[in-house]
Amino acid sequence: xxxxxxxxxxxxxxxxxxxxxxxxxxxxxxxxxxxxxxxxxxxxxxxxxxxxxxxxxxxxxxxxxxxxxxxxxxxxxxxxxxxxxxxxxxxxxxxxxxxxxxxxxxxxxxxx
Amino acid sequence: xxxxxxxxxxxxxxxxxxxxxxxxxxxxxxxxxxxxxxxxxxxxxxxxxxxxxxxxxxxxxxxxxxxxxxxxxxxxxxxxxxxxxxxxxxxxxxxxxxxxxxxxxxxxxxxxx
Numbered sequence: 001x002x003x004x005x006x007x008x009x010x011x012x013x014x015x016x017x018x019x020x021x022x023x024x025x026x027x028x029x030x031x032x033x034x035x036x037x038x039x040x041x042x043x044x045x046x047x048x049x050x051x052x053x054x055x056x057x058x059x060x061x062x063x064x065x066x067x068x069x070x071x072x073x074x075x076x077x078x079x080x081x082x083x084x085x086x087x088x089x090x091x092x093x094x095x096x097x098x099x100x101x102x103x104x105x106x107x108x109x110x111x112x
Numbered sequence: 113x114x115x116x117x118x119x120x121x122x123x124x125x126x127x128x129x130x131x132x133x134x135x136x137x138x139x140x141x142x143x144x145x146x147x148x149x150x151x152x153x154x155x156x157x158x159x160x161x162x163x164x165x166x167x168x169x170x171x172x173x174x175x176x177x178x179x180x181x182x183x184x185x186x187x188x189x190x191x192x193x194x195x196x197x198x199x200x201x202x203x204x205x206x207x208x209x210x211x212x213x214x215x216x217x218x219x220x221x222x223x224x225x
Contacts, residue, residue: 033211044204044216045161058212094160099151099208100172102160 002026004095004103011109016085020106022078022095030073033098036080038091039105045094049080063089085110114139114207118217126225131192133220135205140185149208152181152190155219156201164203165190197224 008020020036035050049069050058057069068081078095085108092105115138125131141148152165163172165181168188178193192199202221208214 035211044219045206046216047212047214050212060212099166099206099211099214100163102162105160 006106009106116217
């Protein structure tokens with residue numbers, strides 16, 4: 001059974017950093033396209049970052065230069081390092097395999 | 113960027129009755145590989161989005177057959193043949209002709225009368 005469990009969210013001040021983790025089971029992260037998708041309160045989802053099975057990465061313009069996606073194959077875990085956080089980064093962050101399998105999300109709140 | 117437009121934005125349906133949601137894209141979603149990258153999701157209250165339909169008309173694993181998708185090019189439709197109480201939530205169409213530049217419609221909120 002495919003499972004994705006996110007962690008690492010929380011309340012952080014503007015300018016701060018957080019690292020989100022997504023522990024995967026039932027498949028291997030390094031052989032799949034893995035993404036982080038966020039959803040601000042009351043809004044629709046927004047694709048933030050992708051790491052392809054071939055290791056190339058993509059970032060939305062809104063996070064380019066501030067966020068870094070990576071994975072640890074030995075731990076079968078996906079990460080999102082978020083630096084220079086802004087109020088507009090406040091959202092639920094979901095880990096997604098391909099387009100079909102979503103975790104339950106971890107909430108990031110950027111506020112002073 | 114491809115813009116997705118859904119109608120209606122809200123829907124109130126009596127259990128057992130059908131429902132239909134329209135989704136239009138600003139560009140064709142037909143890829144050179146022959147596939148059309150249009151997806152439908154349902155986000156139930158307090159949950160993450162769950163995939164219902166992929167590539168226009170294919171039901172995802174475990175999705176009841178009362179859900180069906182159709183369309184081509186830029187015009188797409190999600191139909192629920194007989195709405196049940198568990199179908200409440202927000203329905204999103206999503207284009208994913210390029211995975212990293214996927215974009216969603218505004219969402220259609222379905223409630224039960």
